[in-house]
Amino acid sequence: MKTHDSALLLLALAPLKTWLSDQSIIEIMVNPDGSVWIERSGQQMQCVGNVSPGYETEIGRKAPSLSVKLPIYGLRVQALVAPVVAGASLVLRRPAGALYPLSSYVEQGSLDTKAACYLVDAVKNHKNILIAGGTGSGKTTFANALLAEVEMHERIYLIEDTPELRCSVPNRVEVCVQSPHYDHAQAIRDALRSRPDRMVIGEVRDGAALDLIKAWNTGHPGGIATIHASSATLALDRICSLIEERVVAAPRRLIAETIDLLIFLKRMGDKWCVAEILSVEGFDSASGWQLCRFGEDSQKDSCIRRNNYA
Numbered sequence: 001m002k003t004h005d006s007a008l009l010l011l012a013l014a015p016l017k018t019w020l021s022d023q024s025i026i027e028i029m030v031n032p033d034g035s036v037w038i039e040r041s042g043q044q045m046q047c048v049g050n051v052s053p054g055y056e057t058e059i060g061r062k063a064p065s066l067s068v069k070l071p072i073y074g075l076r077v078q079a080l081v082a083p084v085v086a087g088a089s090l091v092l093r094r095p096a097g098a099l100y101p102l103s104s105y106v107e108q109g110s111l112d113t114k115a116a117c118y119l120v121d122a123v124k125n126h127k128n129i130l131i132a133g134g135t136g137s138g139k140t141t142f143a144n145a146l147l148a149e150v151e152m153h154e155r156i157y158l159i160e161d162t163p164e165l166r167c168s169v170p171n172r173v174e175v176c177v178q179s180p181h182y183d184h185a186q187a188i189r190d191a192l193r194s195r196p197d198r199m200v201i202g203e204v205r206d207g208a209a210l211d212l213i214k215a216w217n218t219g220h221p222g223g224i225a226t227i228h229a230s231s232a233t234l235a236l237d238r239i240c241s242l243i244e245e246r247v248v249a250a251p252r253r254l255i256a257e258t259i260d261l262l263i264f265l266k267r268m269g270d271k272w273c274v275a276e277i278l279s280v281e282g283f284d285s286a287s288g289w290q291l292c293r294f295g296e297d298s299q300k301d302s303c304i305r306r307n308n309y310a
Contacts, residue, residue, distance in 0.1 A: 016028060016030075016036070016092070019036065019038055019048065020075075020092075024040045024041065025038050025039070025040055025094065026039055026040065026041050026093065026094050027039040027091065027092065027093045027094065027136070028075075028090075028091070028092040028093075028094075029045075029090070029091045029092075030088065030089065030090035030091070031087075031089060034050045034087065035047050035049075035050050036048050036049045036050060039136075042270055042271055043270055044270060061081075061082065061083060064080060064081050064082065064083065064084045064085075065078075065079070065080055065084065066078070066079040066080075075092045075093060075094050076092070076093045076094075076162045077090070077091070077092050077093075078090075078091045078093075079091075099144055099145070099148065099166055100141055100144070100145055101145055101148055102116045102119060102120065102145050102146075102148075102149070103116070104145075105142075105145065105272075105274065108271055109271075110271055110272060110273045110274055111273075111274045114295070115274065115277060115294055115295075118277070118294060119146065119149075119261075119263075119277070120149050122260065122261055123146050123149040123150060123222070123224075124149065124151070126198070126221040126222030127221070127222070127260035127261055128216045128221055128222065128223045128224075128258055128259050128260045128261070129146060129223070129224050129225075129259075129260065129261045129263060130204075130225055130226075130227060130235055130239070130259050130261070130262050130263070131143055131146075131224070131225070131226045131227070131263045131265065132226070132227050132228070132229040132231070132232055132234070132235035132238075132262060132263065132264045132265070133226075133228070133229070133264060133265035133266060134228065134230065134266065134267075135228070136267065137265040137266055137267055137272060138265050138267075138272035139203075139226035139227075139265055140164045140165065140202065140203075140226060141272070142263070142265055142272070142274070143165060143200070143202075143224050143225075143226055144165060144166045144167075146224055147165065147166065147167045147169075147200065147224065148168070150167070150169055150198065150222075151169075152168075152169055152170065153171075154169055154171070154197040154198060154222075155169075155171040155172070155173075155195060155196050155197045156169045156171070156172040156173070156196065156197065156198050156200060157172070157173045157175070157191040157194055157196035157198065157199050157200065158172060158173065158174045158175065158200045158202070159175045159177060159184060159187045159188065159191065159199070159200070159201050159202065160175075160176065160177065160201070160202025160203065161176065161177040161178075161179070161184075161202065161203070162176075162202070163176055164202060165200060165202055167200070173191075173194060173196070175187050175190070175191070183206075183208065184201070184204075184205075184206060184208035184211070184212075185207070185208040188201075188208060188211040188212055188215050189211065191215065191220075192215055192218075192220070196220060197220075197222065198220070198221075198222040198223055198224070199212070199215055199216065199220050199223045200223060200224045200225065201223070201224075201225035201226070202225075202226065203225070203226050203227065203228070204225050204226070204227045204239065204242060205227075205228075205242070206242055206245060207242060207243065207245040207246035208242075209239050209242040209243050210242075210243045210246055210247065210250075212225065213239070213243070213251070213254060213255055213258050213259075214254075216258050216259075217254060217257065217258040227239065229264075231264055231276070232262040232263065232264035232275075232277075232278045232291075233262070233278070233289065233291060235262050235264070236255060236256075236259070236262070236280070236289055239255055239259075240252065240255065243255075252283045252289075253282075253283045255283070256280050256281075256282050256283035256289065256290070257282070259280050260279065260280060261277065261278070261279055261280070262276070262277070262278040262279075262280065262291070263276070263277050264277075264278075276293065277293065277294035278291045278292065278293055278294070279291065279292045279294070
């Protein structure tokens, strides 16, 4: 980045300098009324002051939405200005600075020991894992915890639009998607030609979900991906909806054969919790998704038979 551009960026961010310099803050939000809200890891949001954000040439009435990554602070920025909002709205998210291993979740009471061991075995045995949750539920942080269990001799291919995944495996390729010039579908196709042991997707969010399912199902198991969904079971419906942006009917049986585990995260008070772990047993045209909660026998009636199909 040019020195002049860096100076302009620092000047524009000057009203937020106090909070940007605080490494314990993971997200900064500026609302249209000028109020500044922050979130620290493991704490509730709080209002800490007011600013009067100005307008820059990259965002304005003709292009009132801006989504970028700031090179100086490494923050992900989502901004809105008039006419879509009354006043400027700004959200700055900082990637997690610390890695939280699965043992940390156990110590905090967010995950029991048996479930943690089960997930470690799932990673070691190259199960395909889909992590679901709402915004700010800790999906990426938990994905990083699972990545910490990957064997060091493996070759990992990471695909995301904002660099947030952390993997210490030395033989890795980190790809940053730049839509519309280089999208998730192309990145997944390129990954297939790059001899990965695992393909990890930062977030599944469009029709490239079909490419991902095909890739995971054709000799590239052990994948990890995150998705926005309100429950573990709804994560499968969300995958189907994304695939149906491209094709008429999602291949539900193929999805059930490909995705092995569903993990649902949600916020409970001041901490993230693993609310549900489901194994995907299959799909039946009559009874729908066949799912089993962790700790239950897949042959018992207590397992979920969710009728939800086209």
